Amino acid sequence: MPHTAPASDIAPLSPPLVCPHARRGRASAPTFPARRIHPAMTTTDVLQRLAPLIQAHAGQPPADTTELASGTRLESDLRMDSMAVVHVLEDIEEQFDVTIPDEQLAVVYTVGDLVNIVLVATETTERAA
Incomplete structure (x- = not known):
């Protein structure tokens, strides 16, 4: 007969993690300055490369990647929770072969925020090289 611990010995579940980007009621999300990382790579190029990554983790993916725009909100429009955003990052x-600091998660609200993170991270990587 297997040994089972009494119910009083079982630790309670820890409270759910709340990510800063999941807060509602913010007037506007912070944005990163839009920058070009290479003359051949534009915001549109980055968005096209991000679209399949976003679709793979969206709770409610758009029917077509052309429906993704900079203003598309990750939580409310695409039904992405904080773990989905972490997976996308x-x-x-x-x-893109870049390193994104964990602090960036706190300022990701829209597809445009993701695009700008890529642009800034790639530019920083190019400068370091």
Whole structure:
């Protein structure tokens, strides 16, 4: 007969994690300055490369990637929770060969925020090289 611990010995579940980007009621999300990382790579180029990554983790993916715009909100429009955003950021790091600081998660609200993170991170990587 297997040993089972009495209910009083079982630790309660820890409270759910609340990510800063999940807060509602903010007047506007902070944005990063839009920059071009290479004359051949534009915001549109980055958005096209991000679209499949975003679609893979969206709770309610758009029917067509052309529906993704800079103003598309990750939480309310695409039904992405904080873990989905973390997975997208991990995919971005792999796809674009960049490192994104964990603090960036707190300021990601829209597809445009993701695009700007890529532009800034890639520009920083190019400068370091």
